[in-house]
Amino acid sequence: MLSMDILPVELLRLVFSHCDPKSVRNLREVTRILADVGYEYLLSPRFTAVSWRNDIERLHSIALHDRLRGSIRSICIFLGELSYYDAWSTSWFQHFVSPPDTRNELMGSARQAFDRIERGRKIVGPLHLRSDDLREACSALPYLEDFEVTFTRCPLDNDLLREVFDYPSCRKLDRPLTYSNLDAIISALHGIRLSSFKVDRLPLEIFRLAVHRNHWYNNAQAFDSLYTLNWTLDPSGLQGPGSAFRAVNGLGRILQLAKNLRKLRLAFHPYSSENSKFALSFRELFYDFTYKHLTDLTLEGLSCEEEDLKDFLARHGHTLRRLRLGGRGLAKPFEVSLGGVHLYEGTFKALFTGLRAKLPNLERLHLEGIFECEHHDLPSHEAYNFYPLTNEDWGEVPRPKWVRSSRHTINCIPFERYVLHGGSYPGNALVQQSY
Structure with missing residues (x-):
């Protein structure tokens, strides 16, 4: 040696x-x-901070260390919380058939872990109270490239707590506190040349509120360095169409700052109604804005007009290589994917037929979730239930256990083949009942 x-x-x-x-x-x-x-x-190049440890203080110390600061290339901040009573009842029903002694031991261990986390969270305090340390730390990390804020990917060691975190109903969100924490993170990223930024539960109404919208706009000017933007929006805090219009308008202002994106993912997860889709107008969101370098696009959990969606996609026809429509949404582990696409005007046949000519450089198309259009009484009505074939990185995934013939789930291969290579439209043979 x-x-x-x-x-x-x-x-x-x-x-x-x-x-x-x-x-x-x-x-x-x-x-x-x-x-x-x-x-x-x-040190690992990926730094993970949780809300019940003094991780921001540790990150600050690393960032001010001459030899260690170059180790950190990505930061993940976990801000998720469990709803105690929802988690308790869910875990009890999950392990109902287990022997009572085994169930009590599992749930007792989870209860102790939960209590330790809650005590730690009270001692540490909310993230926004340490915004200065976070900002100074981020600005002192010379190789920081990726930043993620997660509310749904559970870093806990306890198996039962990780298990219940897969159930959206078990997660809770203090919305005003979340606004302040996200504002602190955006302040910390001001001037940082990031390549990717991900938030997996971003309250959409934050862009309706002027004080927060302006704060994001003033501190997100460095978004022009982003290559990848992955945002999952939660619209359940919006009240009425006027509120939604202002939020979408504010969201569009921020998205257009990231003008050099290669990869964009926009998903809508309405926690107040897990089966619903968010009504989105691309004209209101982007006007005539176009990403000049966009190669990968994912859209999930939305309801829109066929022509509006087709026009938005057509503007990116010269660069777009991979397109994903739909996703898991807020489906529980045993449920079919819910994050599909709903057309309140138009048909999927017209959409996919139009894309054949408007996306000449498209190489891959993936569909997942429940796809349905309006006009239930007309022959042109379409409804499909797609199970996933690949993950977001286009790696193949095994067939989900919840895929059963009784659920009438299908895969998207015939539709991908139709858009890429032509032929007869597959929907005539595969059209299903309403969901």
Whole structure:
């Protein structure tokens, strides 16, 4: 092992780059040279902060450390919370058939973990109270590229708590507190040249409220460096069409700042009505704005006009390579995907037929969830229930366990083939009943 001292530093770095954290620590104990070279590999390039530990303080210390600050390339901040009574009842029914002793042990362990988290959260306090430390830390990290805010991806060690987090009804959201926390994060990102930014539950009404909308607009000017933007909007806090119009208008102002996007994902998850779709006008959201470099687009959980959607997609016809419509939505683990697309005017046949000519460079099309158009009494009515074939990175996924013939689920291959290569429209044979 001592002979490694004579290797070039570049090779030593290559060795460390293939080591797990424990191996890095062990290898650094061998010689002084290895200890010195391996110093920067002590930390994972992905930093995860949770609300019940002093992680922002730790991030701040790392960012001010001359040799450690270069290790961090991505930050994930977890802001999700469980609703105690919903989680308790859900987990009890999930393990109803388990032996009582086993069930009590599982739920007792989860209760203790939940209590520890809640005590820690009260001691640490909300994120926005440490906004200065977060801003100073982010600005001092020279290689920070990716930033994620998650409310739904559970980092907990307890299996039962992770299990109930998959149920949307078990998650709770303090909306005013969330506005303040997200405002603090946007302030911290001001001037940072990020390549990707993800939020998996963003209250849509934050863009209706002038004080928050203006704060985002003034601090999100650096969005022009983004290549990837992945936002899941929660519209359940909106009150009426006027409120929705102002929120969509404010959202559009922010989205248009990210003018150099290659990948865009917009999903709508209405927690107040998990089966519904959000009525969206692309004319109100984008006007005539076009992303000049957009290659990947995902749209999920929306209700729109066929012509409006087709016009928006056609504006990106020269660059768009991969298109995903629909997704899991707020489906529970055992349910069919809910995040499809609803057309309140027009038909899918006209949509897909039009896309054949308007998207000449399209290479992949994926459909997931419940797709339905209006006019139930007309022969042109269409309804489909698509199960997923690939994930968002276009990697193949196994057939979901919830796919059964009784649910009339199908895959999107015939529709993808029709849009890319032509032929007869497959919907005539595959059209299903209303959902």
